[in-house]
Amino acid sequence: MSQDHVLTGGFAAPPQEAARAFRAALEAMARPGRVQMLRGAEPPEPLSVAAGTLLLTLCDTTTPVHLAPSHDTAAVRGWIAFHCGAPVVPAEEAAFAVGRWDALQPVTRFAIGTADYPDRSATLIVETEGMAPPNATLTGPGIELSHPARLPEIAAFQANRAGFPLGFDCYLCVGPEVIGLPRSTIVEAL
Amino acid sequence: MTEPLSPDQAARRDRMGILARAEAAALAALMPPAPAHRMLRAPEVGAVMVRGRAGATGAPFNLGEMSVTRCSLRLETGEVGHSYVQGRDKDHARNAALIDALAQRPEGAEIERIVLRPLAEAEAARAQARAEKAAATRVEFFTLVRGEDQ
Amino acid sequence: MYVAVKGGERAIEAAHEWLAEERRGDTALPELSVAQIREQMALAVNRVMAEGSLYDPDLAALAIKQARGDLIEAVFLIRAYRTTLPRFGGSEPVDTGAMLPDRRISATFKDVPGGQILGPTFDYTHRLLDFKLMAEGEAPVARRAEPRGEPCPHVLALLDRDGLMEPQTPGEAVPPDLTREPLEMPAGRPLRLQALTRGDEGFVLSMAYSTQRGYGRTHAFVGELRIGRVPVEMEIPELGFAVEIGAVELTECETVNQFTGSKSEPPQFTRGYGLVFGQSERKAISMSLVDRALRWEELGEENSGAPAQDAEFVLYHCDNIQATGFLEHIKLPHYVDFQSELELIRRLRAEALGQREAAQ
Numbered sequence: 001m002s003q004d005h006v007l008t009g010g011f012a013a014p015p016q017e018a019a020r021a022f023r024a025a026l027e028a029m030a031r032p033g034r035v036q037m038l039r040g041a042e043p044p045e046p047l048s049v050a051a052g053t054l055l056l057t058l059c060d061t062t063t064p065v066h067l068a069p070s071h072d073t074a075a076v077r078g079w080i081a082f083h084c085g086a087p088v089v090p091a092e093e094a095a096f097a098v099g100r101w102d103a104l105q106p107v108t109r110f111a112i113g114t115a116d117y118p119d120r121s122a123t124l125i126v127e128t129e130g131m132a133p134p135n136a137t138l139t140g141p142g143i144e145l146s147h148p149a150r151l152p153e154i155a156a157f158q159a160n161r162a163g164f165p166l167g168f169d170c171y172l173c174v175g176p177e178v179i180g181l182p183r184s185t186i187v188e189a190l
Numbered sequence: 191m192t193e194p195l196s197p198d199q200a201a202r203r204d205r206m207g208i209l210a211r212a213e214a215a216a217l218a219a220l221m222p223p224a225p226a227h228r229m230l231r232a233p234e235v236g237a238v239m240v241r242g243r244a245g246a247t248g249a250p251f252n253l254g255e256m257s258v259t260r261c262s263l264r265l266e267t268g269e270v271g272h273s274y275v276q277g278r279d280k281d282h283a284r285n286a287a288l289i290d291a292l293a294q295r296p297e298g299a300e301i302e303r304i305v306l307r308p309l310a311e312a313e314a315a316r317a318q319a320r321a322e323k324a325a326a327t328r329v330e331f332f333t334l335v336r337g338e339d340q
Numbered sequence: 341m342y343v344a345v346k347g348g349e350r351a352i353e354a355a356h357e358w359l360a361e362e363r364r365g366d367t368a369l370p371e372l373s374v375a376q377i378r379e380q381m382a383l384a385v386n387r388v389m390a391e392g393s394l395y396d397p398d399l400a401a402l403a404i405k406q407a408r409g410d411l412i413e414a415v416f417l418i419r420a421y422r423t424t425l426p427r428f429g430g431s432e433p434v435d436t437g438a439m440l441p442d443r444r445i446s447a448t449f450k451d452v453p454g455g456q457i458l459g460p461t462f463d464y465t466h467r468l469l470d471f472k473l474m475a476e477g478e479a480p481v482a483r484r485a486e487p488r489g490e491p492c493p494h495v496l497a498l499l500d501r502d503g504l505m506e507p508q509t510p511g512e513a514v515p516p517d518l519t520r521e522p523l524e525m526p527a528g529r530p531l532r533l534q535a536l537t538r539g540d541e542g543f544v545l546s547m548a549y550s551t552q553r554g555y556g557r558t559h560a561f562v563g564e565l566r567i568g569r570v571p572v573e574m575e576i577p578e579l580g581f582a583v584e585i586g587a588v589e590l591t592e593c594e595t596v597n598q599f600t601g602s603k604s605e606p607p608q609f610t611r612g613y614g615l616v617f618g619q620s621e622r623k624a625i626s627m628s629l630v631d632r633a634l635r636w637e638e639l640g641e642e643n644s645g646a647p648a649q650d651a652e653f654v655l656y657h658c659d660n661i662q663a664t665g666f667l668e669h670i671k672l673p674h675y676v677d678f679q680s681e682l683e684l685i686r687r688l689r690a691e692a693l694g695q696r697e698a699a700q
Contacts, residue, residue: 007230007262007270007578014234061429061577062520081577082231082262085429195581207584211571237425240395240572240588241433241515242615244529244631246494249511250433251530252519253537254617255422256395256572258585274428274576276586277396317440322484324442327458331450 006078009042011056021057028171028180033138033147035131039176044075050173051098051125055084058123059096064089066110068099070127098125101152112166112183121183124170128152131177140186148190149179157187205293205306206286210275212309214282220305221285225292226266233261233280259283269294363408377401386589386618387411391660392418393519393538395588395617412540412660419661430514432573432582436592436615437494441568443621446495448561448596454492459567460619495564496594499609506599506610506639525652532634532655536627537616539658545622547648547658548629556633556646559598560612567591567619591616593624597632602640610639630654 011017017040024036043052059065065086067076072088076098080086091097091109104124113121134148136157151157151172160167160183167183181187195203209217237255244251260274261283271291273283293301364371378385378401388400392415400418407413443459446452458464460482472478499505515530523535536544551558569589575582593614601607612632614624633648635641643649657663 007264010231014232061427078578085577199579199581202579203581203583207571210583210585211587235425236428237394237422238428238572238574238585239430239517241431242436242533242590243433244511244533245496245508245611245613246436246592246594247497248508248613249530250513250515251511251533252430252515252517253434253534253590253615254390254393254395255425255427256586256588257399257425258428260428262578272576272578274574274583274585276572277398318487319484320442321440321487323482324440324457324459325487326483326485327443327460328485329456329458 005044005075007082009044009052009079010083011040018057021053024178025054025057025171025180028178029142029169029182030180031142032140032180032182032185033143033149035177035179037176038173038178044073044079046071046073046127047076047079047098048127048173049176050171050178051127052079053176054125054171054173054178055080055086055096055098059084059086061085061087063095064093066091066094066097066122068097068103070100070103071098094122096123096125098127100127107156107160107168110168112160112163112168115166118165121166122168124168126152126170126172128172128174130174131172131179135190137188137190138181138185139188141184142182143185149181151181151187154187154189157181157185161186201293202290206273206290208306208310208313209273209286209289211313212282212286213312214275214277214279214285216309216312217282217285217289217305220308221288222292222301222304224288227263227271227288227291228266229261229263230270231260231262233259233283235259235278235280238274261287263287263291265291265295267295363406372405374398374401374405377404383619384409384411386620387541387623388414388418390617390620390623391415391538391540392422394418394422412664416661416664429574429577431585432575434570434572434588434590436566436570436590437492437497439492439566439568439570439590439592441492441566442619443567444492444564445566446562446564448563449495449498452495452498452564454490455488492566494594496596496611499563499596504609505596506605506608523655525655527651527655529631529635529638532651533613533615533627533631535655535658536614536630539627540660540663541620541623541626543658543660544626544630547633547654548626550646551629551633551648556636556644556649558595558612558629558632560595560629560632561597562625562628563594563596565591565593565621565625567621589618591618591620591624593621593628595625595628595632599639604640610635 021038021040024038028036038050038053041049041052041056063086065080065088067088077088094110097104097110104126110122110124111120113119131150134150136149136151136154138147138149164183169183170181172179172181236258238258239255240253241250242253243249256276257278258274258276259278259280259282262270262272264270269291271287273286273290275282275286289301289305378397381404384404385397385400388403388411389395392400399421403414403417406417441457443461444454444457446456496505511530518531518534569587571584571587573582573584595612597610597612599608599610610632612628614627614631616624616627630648634651634654636643636649647653
């Protein structure tokens with residue numbers, strides 16, 4: 001395995017870049033559907049810049065990560081090991097999961113929390129094709145009226161919302177762009 | 191770990207241990223001129239949770255953290271050096287990573303002789319000094335023998 | 341009623357300035373350096389590291405200086421600092437059997453392999469003030485002897501070999517961590533040991549003492565007490581194998597406790613365990629007694645209702661930072677809370693007086 005992709009591509013100035021990225025990640029979850037920019041990471045293919053930046057910002061040795069088949073490569077594993085130290089685990093044990101939507105299926109495998117601790121749930125970092133054209137309308141907390149969005153599927157997010165306050169949360173990434181789709185968001189087909 | 195370490199890995203494990211336990215000033219005094227290199231992970235201060243075992247050999251438990259500084263860099267010639275050293279001294283971590291990388295070069299034996307061996311000897315001398323003081327406080331029990339039929 | 345909470349900033353600034361001046365004390369005297377505290381107040385430094393849950397003698401010494409010698413305040417500073425550090429991982433469990441001990445004693449066997457090593461102990465001193473220390477400039481030198489290089493196995497391993505000790509349970513590879521997840525009851529032994537090792541020395545000591553005085557008696561003998569440095573090893577994700585990342589000084593105490601057997605267990609010796617950062621033997625012995633007292637349920641013993649057997653009571657009250665935070669907050673402004681108390685008492689008084697007058 002060439003170490004070039006593995007050992008490079010972390011934050012150049014970790015405290016500042018991680019703080020900026022964390023702010024953007026919070027903003028994305030607080031305002032579902034609104035595009036935020038996440039930059040700083042230069043991860044190996046097929047990780048997007050946004051997904052790589054999220055991993056650097058949110059993951060460490062205490063956050064088990066699941067890699068969907070689309071992203072389970074030696075380079076990605078090595079990059080996560082060096083930059084985050086996060087263990088790579090099966091879907092059921094994951095705090096975070098990364099991959100294309102089809103590769104993450106079935107999403108019912110992921111943790112949705114418990115009645116006492118709804119926060120003990122997975123966050124899915126989904127690589128998508130693009131943010132347009134919209135195929136869904138989002139409403140709910142953090143959205144004033146409604147917000148259009150391009151989602152890889154509708155039904156799964158409706159089912160996820162139905163289990164609120166349990167459920168998984170999602171980041172949808174393309175390049176350096178990200179939108180948040182928390183479990184609280186109501187999704188309707190456009 | 192299931193697989194035994196290769197000779198290179200075992201040498202690296204020993205080397206990184208010596209560098210981590212060395213006194214920062216002692217390492218700095220032994221450093222050769224730093225070769226051209228690029229940081230992969232600039233010296234970063236963090237913590238490691240130290241674990242013990244209940245009853246010394248039973249279930250693991252968390253004892254408390256220790257401060258650790260780590261660094262990774264790549265020499266212009268391609269060798270990658272890693273370090274994890276106790277404390278918060280960034281120079282210590284960078285020097286340790288440089289030595290780890292230099293030891294992989296053809297002149298590694300020289301690094302072993304001028305840096306690693308003196309550090310290991312200094313550490314052994316510190317341990318010996320404590321062991322000698324401890325030995326002086328070892329209790330020598332003697333039994334009083336009574337009676338005349340010796 | 342709403343009470344203004346603004347104002348006081350200048351008073352606070354002035355208070356902090358005065359605090360800094362008081363901390364320095366008489367400027368005609370030399371200032372204490374952090375290195376001096378680290379070297380000459382080493383046991384205070386150890387206590388701050390143990391209860392602050394961070395092994396870093398320089399930082400603990402700095403905290404003591406900043407806190408003007410208030411050790412609980414120093415522990416608070418260390419606890420606050422450690423939350424800012426990224427965690428690189430967890431170590432392999434330390435191997436205390438491989439320790440080259442500075443001190444190693446057994447109260448149960450006179451002749452143990454490796455011998456009884458007293459180390460730098462206060463034991464057998466006469467506890468008379470040494471007025472010579474008021475004069476400066478002494479640099480005492482310890483005597484030395486040739487080490488025998490014998491291995492120093494754990495004393496309890498000898499009893500273990502004869503099958504007289506309770507067997508150990510292996511447990512989970514990654515233990516629960518109360519600095520990451522809130523403490524939940526029932527708490528398993530790994531969680532209890534973590535809480536005790538960072539618990540307040542005075543509290544743990546008193547709990548241990550209460551068991552000796554009969555509140556949950558466990559008949560403890562110090563099977564072994566050892567102090568020394570052990571290397572700390574951690575698996576490095578980017579290398580795929582474990583390397584030593586440093587060494588820490590630890591105090592370990594293993595007690596042997598009489599156990600007459602229960603429905604599930606035959607008569608045998610049981611264990612209490614203490615392991616603490618630094619040279620902290622009062623704490624390590626206390627910890628092992630309280631650990632043993634808390635084990636009543638898993639050993640099938642009777643709960644005598646003693647405080648030291650009550651895990652919820654011990655674990656929720658042993659942390660001096662939690663305790664001091666809650667305790668000391670009551671001195672901060674509670675103007676609104678108290679206003680309602682005042683109104684309530686006035687109303688009740690008026691009602692009571694009104695009733696008395698009506699009766700007359």
